[in-house]
Amino acid sequence: MSHPTQSMLPxxxxxxxxxxxxTTSEHARRFRIGVVGAGRVGAVxxxxxxxxxxxxxxxxxxxxxxxxxxxxxxxxxxVLKPSAVARACDLLLLTVPDDMLGNxxxxxxxxxxxxxxxxxxxxxxxxxLAVLAPAIARGARAIxxxxxxxxxxxxxxxxxxxxxxxxLTAEPExxxxxxxxxxxxxxxxxxxxxxxxxxxxxxxAHGANHLVTLVTEAMELLAAAGADDPAxxxxxxxTAALDNALDQGDAALTGPIVRGDVNTVQAHLEQIAxxxxxxMPSYLALARATLGRAVTDGRLVPLRxxxxxxxxxxxxTTARPxxxxxxx
Numbered sequence: 001m002s003h004p005t006q007s008m009l010p011x012x013x014x015x016x017x018x019x020x021x022x023t024t025s026e027h028a029r030r031f032r033i034g035v036v037g038a039g040r041v042g043a044v045x046x047x048x049x050x051x052x053x054x055x056x057x058x059x060x061x062x063x064x065x066x067x068x069x070x071x072x073x074x075x076x077x078x079v080l081k082p083s084a085v086a087r088a089c090d091l092l093l094l095t096v097p098d099d100m101l102g103n104x105x106x107x108x109x110x111x112x113x114x115x116x117x118x119x120x121x122x123x124x125x126x127x128x129l130a131v132l133a134p135a136i137a138r139g140a141r142a143i144x145x146x147x148x149x150x151x152x153x154x155x156x157x158x159x160x161x162x163x164x165x166x167x168l169t170a171e172p173e174x175x176x177x178x179x180x181x182x183x184x185x186x187x188x189x190x191x192x193x194x195x196x197x198x199x200x201x202x203x204x205a206h207g208a209n210h211l212v213t214l215v216t217e218a219m220e221l222l223a224a225a226g227a228d229d230p231a232x233x234x235x236x237x238x239t240a241a242l243d244n245a246l247d248q249g250d251a252a253l254t255g256p257i258v259r260g261d262v263n264t265v266q267a268h269l270e271q272i273a274x275x276x277x278x279x280m281p282s283y284l285a286l287a288r289a290t291l292g293r294a295v296t297d298g299r300l301v302p303l304r305x306x307x308x309x310x311x312x313x314x315x316x317t318t319a320r321p322x323x324x325x326x327x328x
Contacts, residue, residue, distance in 0.1 A: 029180060031119070034089030035059040036082045036104065040153030041123050042095030043069035045185070048161050049093075050074070052184035058085040069153050086113035094122040102131050109134035119177065121145050125201035128169040128194040143178045144169040144197065147187065148204055162186035167200050169193070214286070217279045224275045250297050257287055258294045260304035262311055269315040284316055 031054050035046045038061030050056045060082040061070050070079060078088070086092050086108050096104050101124055108114050116139030120132055125146040132142040146167040151157050166187045170178045175191075182189045192200045215238065219230035227233050244252035256264040265287065272280050291308055294300040300308075 029177065030054055031091035032057045032089045033091045033093055034085040035093045035095060036085055036108075037061070037095035038066040038070050038074075039095055040069070040151035040157075041147065042093065043073045043153060044151055044157040044161070045095065045123065045147070046077075046093065047073040047155075048158055048185040049181070051158070054091075054184075058088040060085045065153075073155065083108060083111050083113040086118075087115075089118075091119040091121060094120065098124045098126050101127060105132055106134045109138050109140075114138050114140050117141065119143065119174070121178075121181075123147065125167060125204060126198050128192070128197040129171070130194065141174050141177075142170070143174050143181075144192075145178060145181065146201070148190075150208055163188060165190050167192045167197070169197060214282065217276075217282060221272070221276055221279060250293050253290065253294060253299070255290075257290045257308065258299055260300050260308065262304070262307045265308060266311050269311065273315065273318075280315065284312055287312055 031049075033046060033049055033054050033056045035042050035056065035058070038046075038059050042059075043061075043066070046056045046059065056074055056077050058078045058080045059070055059074055060080060061067060067079070070077065080088065082104070092108075092114065094101060094104060101122055105114075105120070105122075114120060114135045118135075118140045119142075120135040120140045121143040122132065123146055124131070124144065125148075128144045129136070129142045132140070132144075136142050144167070147161065148165045148167060149157075149160060162185075164187045166182045166189055168175075168178045168182065168189050169192050179189050215234065218234060222230035222233055241252065241254075256268070268283070269280075272283055288309075291300070291305060291312070295302065295305045
């Protein structure tokens with residue numbers, strides 16, 4: 001298998017010469033941007049920066065989906081090998097998956113593709129500046145810039161960037177540049193300490209990614225109950241619940257757990273065990289988390305909470321489905 005930074009991609013145009021990196025004292029910075037990783041995030045951010053007046057000079061993207069995104073969002077931009085992209089730009093945007101990022105930075109740095117004073121910017125939520133250490137050792141300037149948004153990889157995302165929060169980590173010398181890049185595309189800067197990057201990303205993943213799983217399972221339960229349009233059934237309820245939760249936190253909690261309706265929860269568990277057993281683990285986990293929060297804020301008396309906890313314990317021991325991904 002070829003190394004992720006060694007893709008053999010034909011160029012649409014000749015490799016642009018590297019420009020001198022603008023200094024932090026310049027009033028209006030305009031960068032020559034190269035993008036390694038034309039995924040949903042990379043292609044959209046590059047297009048947004050291009051619309052903001054920066055020059056996207058080269059991009060690396062190997063898959064058919066990446067090529068289509070380049071054609072749609074970055075028409076005419078040179079498609080090159082990652083090392084050639086790095087040599088062509090003064091701001092290198094790395095939008096590869098988290099687990100590939102360190103390897104990509106190491107290979108580009110060791111090959112000499114990254115130069116002194118070049119800006120190297122990655123979009124990983126989990127990582128801060130440490131992952132860019134090989135580039136920093138070559139004299140590059142590092143920025144972690146993560147958009148707190150889910151992407152489709154289409155032009156629809158460009159408008160969604162307006163008001164989007166970006167989790168930024170940078171040394172003091174690069175903070176102004178990081179803020180300007182975000183401001184140029186209509187985003188809002190949130191400064192995240194190096195040691196809190198994983199915690200920051202966990203908050204986003206827990207809220208957004210796990211929400212998708214939760215909503216999908218809820219729609220499956222409604223479909224099993226006979227709903228002809230589970231999404232339409234849930235939409236008003238979920239929209240109100242999300243708005244209330246964002247505005248009020250735990251005070252927005254409603255439902256049988258916070259009311260202490262033991263028999264209702266028992267009925268839920270019996271029906272889930274019979275009709276949708278694969279949903280049982282997430283229902284139990286979230287019911288326990290909700291129970292704990294309801295007790296902590298004083299909305300549920302300890303005796304009622306104990307009865308609910310016993311019901312959940314019994315369901316866990318008697319109906320413990322094996323996750324489908326673990327079956328042979």
